[in-house]
Amino acid sequence: MTDQDYNFAYLDEQTKRMIRRAILKGLAIPGYQVPFASREMPMPYGWGTGGVQVSAAVLTPEDTFKVIDQGADDTTNAVSIRSFFQRTAGVTTTTKTSDASVIQTRHRIPEEALTEDQILVYQVPIPEPLRFLEPRESETRKMHSLEEYGLMHVKLYEDISRHGHIATSYAYPVKVEGRYVMDPSPIPKFDNPKLGDMAAIQLFGAGREQRIYALPPYTQVVSLDFEDHPFEASKADHPCGLCGAEESYLDEVIVDDAGGRMFVCSDTDYCDARQAAGYKGKDAA
Amino acid sequence: MTPLLSVQGVTKRYGAHIGCADVSFELYPGEVMGIVGESGSGKSTLLNCMAGHLTPDAGQVVFDTRADGPRDTVTMSEPERRMLSRTDWAFVHQHARDGLRMGVSAGGNVGERLMAVGERHYGDIRSKATDWLERVEIDAGRVDDRPTTFSGGMQQRLQIARNLVTGPRLVFMDEPTGGLDVSVQARLLDLLRGLVRDMGLSAIIVTHDLAVVRLLADRLMVMKSGRVVEAGLTDQVLDDPQHAYSQLLVSSVLQV
Numbered sequence: 001m002t003d004q005d006y007n008f009a010y011l012d013e014q015t016k017r018m019i020r021r022a023i024l025k026g027l028a029i030p031g032y033q034v035p036f037a038s039r040e041m042p043m044p045y046g047w048g049t050g051g052v053q054v055s056a057a058v059l060t061p062e063d064t065f066k067v068i069d070q071g072a073d074d075t076t077n078a079v080s081i082r083s084f085f086q087r088t089a090g091v092t093t094t095t096k097t098s099d100a101s102v103i104q105t106r107h108r109i110p111e112e113a114l115t116e117d118q119i120l121v122y123q124v125p126i127p128e129p130l131r132f133l134e135p136r137e138s139e140t141r142k143m144h145s146l147e148e149y150g151l152m153h154v155k156l157y158e159d160i161s162r163h164g165h166i167a168t169s170y171a172y173p174v175k176v177e178g179r180y181v182m183d184p185s186p187i188p189k190f191d192n193p194k195l196g197d198m199a200a201i202q203l204f205g206a207g208r209e210q211r212i213y214a215l216p217p218y219t220q221v222v223s224l225d226f227e228d229h230p231f232e233a234s235k236a237d238h239p240c241g242l243c244g245a246e247e248s249y250l251d252e253v254i255v256d257d258a259g260g261r262m263f264v265c266s267d268t269d270y271c272d273a274r275q276a277a278g279y280k281g282k283d284a285a
Numbered sequence: 286m287t288p289l290l291s292v293q294g295v296t297k298r299y300g301a302h303i304g305c306a307d308v309s310f311e312l313y314p315g316e317v318m319g320i321v322g323e324s325g326s327g328k329s330t331l332l333n334c335m336a337g338h339l340t341p342d343a344g345q346v347v348f349d350t351r352a353d354g355p356r357d358t359v360t361m362s363e364p365e366r367r368m369l370s371r372t373d374w375a376f377v378h379q380h381a382r383d384g385l386r387m388g389v390s391a392g393g394n395v396g397e398r399l400m401a402v403g404e405r406h407y408g409d410i411r412s413k414a415t416d417w418l419e420r421v422e423i424d425a426g427r428v429d430d431r432p433t434t435f436s437g438g439m440q441q442r443l444q445i446a447r448n449l450v451t452g453p454r455l456v457f458m459d460e461p462t463g464g465l466d467v468s469v470q471a472r473l474l475d476l477l478r479g480l481v482r483d484m485g486l487s488a489i490i491v492t493h494d495l496a497v498v499r500l501l502a503d504r505l506m507v508m509k510s511g512r513v514v515e516a517g518l519t520d521q522v523l524d525d526p527q528h529a530y531s532q533l534l535v536s537s538v539l540q541v
Contacts, residue, residue, distance in 0.1 A: 133386075146363065146364045146367060148367065148401065150371075150397060150398070150400040150401025150402070151397065151400075151401070153400040153405070154386070154389055154393050154396065154397050154400060157392070157393050157396055157400065157407065157410065157411075158389060158390060158393050160407055161390055161392055161393065161411070161428070161429050162390075162429065226405055226406060226407040227405050227406045227407075228406055228407050228408050229407050
């Protein structure tokens with residue numbers, strides 16, 4: 001038993017049942033935002049209440065759970081959510097991507113390819129990709145139902161006219177199975193190509209906005225673009241300072257007040273595994 | 286010749302009040318129809334019923350579609366109607382702010398309709414947007430400026446460009462010159478007249494300004510209390526009004 005008499009994974013069974021129904025509906029209509037009765041969680045909105053509720057609904061006692069926050073396993077958000085489920089569900093936790101069966105993530109997709117045995121749960125702040133273009137929810141729902149997505153391209157048009165290229169670098173809108181336009185949560189657009197054709201189930205939970213949406217395995221996901229300005233997955237043009245990786249998404253870290261900086265993998269598990277395997281970057285101690 | 290738009294017995298009530306009652310007329314391709322009347326006479330209600338913004342309680346609005354010939358737009362499905370309003374129809378609001386996206390650049394505003402009908406080539410969209418800005422006498426160098434930095438007259442011209450870029454066949458205008466000072470009005474009218482003639486547009490113009498219909502409209506309907514009290518050729522109605530209200534309306538215009 002856990003240290004307090006919570007139901008398994010904190011939420012009561014009726015709530016989990018309600019969330020599972022929303023998840024199943026979301027999986028049946030990839031990219032469609034399913035409303036659900038989001039509960040108060042013992043954490044503030046914006047810290048991953050949606051993701052936590054989805055994780056609670058899909059966790060089983062046999063699962064191994066991993067939480068990443070901006071790619072890292074050791075940041076506040078990741079540590080507290082991991083210990084939350086350790087206490088309330090008693091599940092095994094891990095920081096190794098390949099060992100985990102459920103991965104809750106904030107703003108990243110792990111570098112390591114996921115498998116059919118895994119579920120990736122995203123924390124979503126704003127599920128509506130059209131929100132900042134059309135503030136009326138009644139209108140955006142109509143636009144989704146009638147497949148009127150011209151406005152999404154207006155945003156990309158504005159980017160190009162102002163910056164000369166598509167400057168949207170995270171939460172880059174995608175079209176799912178040629179039907180729904182979806183906000184992939186604020187992952188860098190570097191991760192967008194991984195969304196499509198992924199072996200794992202991808203679930204998106206927005207707690208404050210009370211929406212769940214999902215991508216079943218091997219779903220077609222296309223990033224929106226223009227014919228003459230095609231989509232480009234971008235990253236900092238450096239190798240990782242610690243493990244020397246050329247292909248991973250990098251964080252820029254300021255190391256002193258004299259302009260010194262280094263680039264390191266944002267996925268800490270990936271970086272650690274490479275360093276353990278003997279790879280060395282130029283800044284490695 | 287098939288009428289482009291055929292309105293039959295359109296009625297809209299707001300509870301016990303009548304918005305407009307039993308309005309029927311036909312509009313032929315290339316024709317400009319003016320609807321005049323005082324505030325509250327139901328002219329905007331009628332316009333919104335025709336443009337699909339309001340659902341009339343009774344009556345038909347039959348539009349001659351490109352693909353399937355005459356169709357009743359009141360009973361057609363919403364996606365079809367919204368498609369029409371993006372392609373073959375245009376709606377110019379009285380206040381440019383209602384018809385523009387104020388947070389989006391002028392080019393984006395003009396390009397929105399193109400992107401809504403599937404245009405996906407940035408270069409093409411931009412060159413069409415620039416071309417249209419020039420056609421409505423806005424300097425092409427302002428293509429990336431937001432409409433908030435434009436004057437009232439420029440905003441109204443931008444709204445017109447944004448509406449006409451997809452080459453519509455029917456334009457609904459709700460007081461297009463309202464709120465503009467007279468010299469700007471004159472330029473706008475001149476521009477509108479040129480565009481209507483060049484593109485062979487049909488238009489329905491709602492206004493209370495008789496000078497506007499005198500310049501633009503071929504035919505005229507006078508509305509009072511939700512009903513059409515007089516209809517005919519513009520010059521005929523304005524020069525020889527028959528109905529007491531039309532006479533009042535014409536005689537109320539100040540002669541400078």
